[in-house]
Amino acid sequence: MGYYDFIDSWYGDNYIDRTLKEKLNEMSIDEDTFHEMINAKLEPLAKQIESEFQQTEEYKVKKEKEAILMAHREAEVAFEKEYGEGEYKYCYDVFGTLRNPDYPYLQPIFK
Template sequence: MFSADYYRLVEEKWFCLWDYMWLENPKRNQVFTSFCSFVGIEFDNMYDFIESKVERVRKPLIKEYKQTEEYKTSKKHDGIITAHRKAKKEFEEKYGTCTYDMCYTVFGELWNTKKLEQIKAIYKTKQKYKEQYSNYYNNNSYSNSNYDYSSLFSATSAYTDKEKDMLKTIYKRMATVFHPDNKNGDEGIMKFINSKLKNEWGI
């Protein structure tokens, strides 16, 4: 009337007879109902009877399976995968998506020190500029549309050619970090950089 794979019997914590008897083949419901009528047993009673028999078979099978190297290896692998997912989630919540595997193996071992240092440096730079950006707007007592941004920076004429080259390098660095096309970019900060800093610096 139904069949179940060995591994589904021994690995599933909760075995549902219904899944195997009917969900995989709805026509079995008609066959089972007809059988119950034929032997004169209520549907629910027959279901409970079969399920109890299956559970009696499962218990020794599960006990035997848990003694095998296959089971122990499987549990070890499950532990590694769980730890990997947890570490990856925590790391990428801070440093951005697709960053963890660039630095660590599935076992949590660091394999790319240089890349990790780069990721942390980018994060530190972003946090620094975000803090400056946030402090500026939090301390600004004027509306953005009426405020004279030139008061924040020296006039363009105050910069030497060498200083302008340095400002261009700073601008390129900020643009790389905050460009909205980047996965962790910030469109608001990028607009501020382009509309205010770039003009005020004269670059």
């Protein structure tokens, strides 16, 4: 696992289930015991990495991006409740800026 794996994923994404089951059989442990052992080792490291990451400019940019996307999704849902699914993208960009005021569904709004 690399640095960003601790930030963006779960360690379980890095193994194949069939291979894991074979190794667990070899070690004579069940999967729950395996996860408890791994979590005991990884949790302190993951907390340290997360703490360090939160001090970076990259983290701040990530949070800004998440906020923009959340606002976009909320606006998209509200718009599409009124005008139909898939229509928002023809009118607005991800920042909520109107890009197509001539779109037919918007005519009653802007006249």
